[in-house]
Amino acid sequence: MNLHRRAVAERQPERHRASTPVADLHRRPRAPETVRITGDNRPAGVASVCGWADSPSVLSSNSSLPRPTHDCFPLLAGRVRSLADVDHVHHCAGSADAIDFSRDVAPIFQQHCAECHGSDKREGGLRLTGRAELLLRADSGEPAVVAGSAATSELIRRVTATAESGERMPPEGPGLGEAEVSRLRRWIDAGAEWPASEPGPRHWAYVAPQRPAVVESPDDHWSHNAIDRLVLRRLRDEGLTPAPAAEPARLIRRVTLDLIGLPPTLEAVDDFVADPSQERYARYVDELLASPRYGEKWARHWLDLARYADSNGYQADQFRDIWAWRDWVINAMNNDLPYDQFTISQLAGDLLPDATIDQRVATGFHRCTTCNVEAGVDPEENRVNQLIDRVNTTGTVWLGTTLECAQCHNHKYDPFTQQDYYQLLAFFNGTPLEVERPGDAGVQYEVAGPKLELPLTPEQQAQADAIDAERTEAAARVAARREQLGADLASWENTLRSQMEAEPTWHVLPVREFVSAGGGHMIHSTTARCS
Numbered sequence: 165m166n167l168h169r170r171a172v173a174e175r176q177p178e179r180h181r182a183s184t185p186v187a188d189l190h191r192r193p194r195a196p197e198t199v200r201i202t203g204d205n206r207p208a209g210v211a212s213v214c215g216w217a218d219s220p221s222v223l224s225s226n227s228s229l230p231r232p233t234h235d236c237f238p239l240l241a242g243r244v245r246s247l248a249d250v251d252h253v254h255h256c257a258g259s260a261d262a263i264d265f266s267r268d269v270a271p272i273f274q275q276h277c278a279e280c281h282g283s284d285k286r287e288g289g290l291r292l293t294g295r296a297e298l299l300l301r302a303d304s305g306e307p308a309v310v311a312g313s314a315a316t317s318e319l320i321r322r323v324t325a326t327a328e329s330g331e332r333m334p335p336e337g338p339g340l341g342e343a344e345v346s347r348l349r350r351w352i353d354a355g356a357e358w359p360a361s362e363p364g365p366r367h368w369a370y371v372a373p374q375r376p377a378v379v380e381s382p383d384d385h386w387s388h389n390a391i392d393r394l395v396l397r398r399l400r401d402e403g404l405t406p407a408p409a410a411e412p413a414r415l416i417r418r419v420t421l422d423l424i425g426l427p428p429t430l431e432a433v434d435d436f437v438a439d440p441s442q443e444r445y446a447r448y449v450d451e452l453l454a455s456p457r458y459g460e461k462w463a464r465h466w467l468d469l470a471r472y473a474d475s476n477g478y479q480a481d482q483f484r485d486i487w488a489w490r491d492w493v494i495n496a497m498n499n500d501l502p503y504d505q506f507t508i509s510q511l512a513g514d515l516l517p518d519a520t521i522d523q524r525v526a527t528g529f530h531r532c533t534t535c536n537v538e539a540g541v542d543p544e545e546n547r548v549n550q551l552i553d554r555v556n557t558t559g560t561v562w563l564g565t566t567l568e569c570a571q572c573h574n575h576k577y578d579p580f581t582q583q584d585y586y587q588l589l590a591f592f593n594g595t596p597l598e599v600e601r602p603g604d605a606g607v608q609y610e611v612a613g614p615k616l617e618l619p620l621t622p623e624q625q626a627q628a629d630a631i632d633a634e635r636t637e638a639a640a641r642v643a644a645r646r647e648q649l650g651a652d653l654a655s656w657e658n659t660l661r662s663q664m665e666a667e668p669t670w671h672v673l674p675v676r677e678f679v680s681a682g683g684g685h686m687i688h689s690t691t692a693r694c695s
Contacts, residue, residue: 171660175405179328197225207210221655233475242300242402248533263347263350263351263354265351265357266359268347269348269351270353270361272340272344272348273292275290276333276340276344277334279334280334283597285576286577288304289301289302289304289574289575289581289582290308294358295357295358296579297579298363299311299356300581300583301317301574301581302584303574303582305320305381306318309357310352311352311355312347312352312353312354312355312356313352314348314350314352317352319333319348320345320348320349320352323340323348324340324463327339329685333419334628343660349561354483369565370579378390378392378394378396379397380393381393381396381397384396386406388442408622412434412436412440413433413436413437415426415436416433416437417433419445419449419452422456423449423453423455423461424452424456424458424460424461425460425464426461436448447523454493456498458492458496458497458498459495459497460494462497463490463494463497464499467490467541469561470561471533471534472489472532472556473532476534476535476611477534477536477539478534478536478537480537480538482537484535486528486532488525488530488618489525489526489529492526492528496526498562506560509528510526511527511530511558512527513527513528514527521618521619523647524616524669525616525618529594529611530554530557533549533550533553533554534550534553535548535550535599535611536599536609537599537608537610537611537679539607539608539609541599541609543597543599543600543609544597544600546597546599547595547597547598549596550595551589551592551595552571552589554592555585555588555589556568557567557569558588565580566578566632567577570584570585595613596612596613596614597612597613598612598613599611600612674688675688
């Protein structure tokens with residue numbers, strides 16, 4: 165039996181069509197509204213765009229997706245703000261006492277703010293490492309600085325608060341002097357310019373990788389490709405030399421385990437040992453890449469990231485059918501599906517025009533969440549927990565970062581805000597409840613949500629037909645036997661009844677022979693004998 169495909173009739177003898185959890189096939193994103201920007205300098209349209217894009221998403225299970233769910237909206241607002249702020253700064257640039265960030269503002273931040281709001285800490289969701297960070301919404305829900313308006317900026321309110329109020333910044337030590345506050349006011353009113361020449365530190369993970377230059381060495385007789393040359397250069401930098409080439413039997417074992425997760429056959433080892441050429445090695449690698457075992461081996465890593473399981477988790481851990489998505493991942497690996505299609509199919513395959521069965525099955529990626537069906541569960545709480553799991557998993561898998569930090573506050577180390585988190589969550593916040601009580605009674609819950617009926621392949625249909633025929637024949641034999649047993653039962657009951665109605669007849673049993681414990685022996689006959 166194929167390890168990864170069970171007979172549908174064997175798994176579900178009552179029907180020929182299996183079902184698998186998929187994403188909501190009926191959810192559709194709301195089309196973005198058109199915003200018109202008019203005017204000059206800082207037009208009223210700018211405030212409209214910025215306010216609309218920055219408005220918090222509303223968590224609702226019954227409503228359509230809220231407007232501010234697309235990452236482009238905050239970006240659009242930022243672009244519009246930047247254009248307006250630059251225009252505003254240009255109006256102020258000609259004044260004789262123009263503020264200079266490096267001279268007038270940066271020393272204030274460094275002296276009074278860097279300990280709690282620098283590159284190593286992000287207290288209150290605020291980090292003073294660049295203009296983008298400065299204008300982000302802090303944990304309070306408002307940005308520390310409103311460019312062009314010191315009077316409405318939270319930063320000015322906090323640095324001018326009294327020590328007794330408990331809101332003054334910095335909270336300890338002497339506060340800012342009047343001259344320092346004045347410089348901050350003028351800087352904010354001038355547009356809060358932060359020179360590009362003084363950007364904040366940037367983590368290496370957010371720097372686009374660059375292809376390194378590969379230099380061929382005239383004395384390099386070891387390398388076979390560009391990767392070998394990079395490895396050799398690093399080895400030489402460390403004063404090391406490459407290890408000798410592995411013997412053929414060990415080499416073929418390594419590559420087989422690496423590509424399909426299984427050891428090579430004895431025949432494959434003998435064949436390669438007899439011909440360990442580069443051409444034979446390349447052919448063997450191609451054979452491994454074409455093996456179905458290749459997809460099974462490499463799909464495991466993706467299944468782990470997607471928290472795949474054939475059960476719901478929690479204390480009961482009931483079984484659920486989601487093996488069809490597992491098989492889709494294996495087939496995608498074996499068919500070398502491009503990564504962009506691999507991604508789109510799993511995140512939004514059901515939203516593609518004329519989506520195929522495979523594209524809909526692919527959305528099972530986000531149906532792998534744990535599902536609480538214990539008595540007393542709150543279905544809406546379970547749904548929200550699943551939304552959070554989907555956001556966090558999306559961040560781990562596709563962004564390679566821990567987005568869950570931003571669930572409660574702006575990320576302290578990565579460039580994600582709490583607003584970013586819930587705007588991403590709004591993408592998924594169109595799902596129905598995924599647990600329900602059968603008949604809306606009792607305390608037991610079952611897994612619910614969208615499912616997809618799977619068609620059978622011709623081979624599976626033939627197998628199902630054969631099993632159906634065998635089941636029909638067995639049912640006919642059982643029916644015939646039951647009919648026969650019914651007739652035999654009636655005959656037995658009649659015999660027993662007639663026996664019970666007749667007068668009892670006593671029968672004296674004659675003793676033919678007996679032996680006593682003392683060894684005496686008696687045989688009954690017309691002439692008694694004893695011994």
